[in-house]
Amino acid sequence: MKTPQWAQDLIIEACIYLGLPDTPAVTWHKSKQHKHSSGRAWQKRIHVTAGSSRQDQKLVVLHEMAHVATPKEHHSTRFWEVAIGLYLHFKVSHKYIIEREKTYRANFLEVAEQMGLRGSKKAIACKRKQQKRRKKFFASLEKNKKLIVLTPLK
Ligand SMILES: [Zn+2]
Numbered sequence: 001m002k003t004p005q006w007a008q009d010l011i012i013e014a015c016i017y018l019g020l021p022d023t024p025a026v027t028w029h030k031s032k033q034h035k036h037s038s039g040r041a042w043q044k045r046i047h048v049t050a051g052s053s054r055q056d057q058k059l060v061v062l063h064e065m066a067h068v069a070t071p072k073e074h075h076s077t078r079f080w081e082v083a084i085g086l087y088l089h090f091k092v093s094h095k096y097i098i099e100r101e102k103t104y105r106a107n108f109l110e111v112a113e114q115m116g117l118r119g120s121k122k123a124i125a126c127k128r129k130q131q132k133r134r135k136k137f138f139a140s141l142e143k144n145k146k147l148i149v150l151t152p153l154k
Pocket of ligand 1: 063067074075
């Protein structure tokens with residue numbers, strides 16, 4: 001499928017904003033079943049599998065553009081600074097940014113808080129609570145010698 005015009009325009013605007021010398025090649029596929037989109041980025045190419053939500057397509061395009069702008073960074077602090085900068089510049093709502101990206105285990109929420117995203121403090125508190133619960137859960141497993149079947153997530 002041809003990349004929609006709005007996405008092509010967004011990518012050009014993102015390149016200008018990021019100071020990139022050139023636009024990446026874009027391949028665009030439509031997902032038949034999903035609301036959420038997914039993407040992949042290489043240094044000069046991005047691929048988007050577009051779900052049904054336009055808001056999510058936009059966020060994923062910007063997420064992949066942040067990867068193009070920060071090659072080899074993966075989801076580092078620097079990557080999140082660039083990604084969140086893009087989201088804010090192109091007016092993705094704070095609420096949606098947090099909702100969509102908080103599942104990353106990396107330092108997204110810490111960067112989001114530093115950059116003043118509304119809802120980040122609450123999401124951090126929630127995440128800490130979950131971590132505490134998880135720790136407690138695994139401590140009790142260990143106590144009962146049931147750790148053989150489950151490995152804790154970091
Ligand atoms: Zn990513």
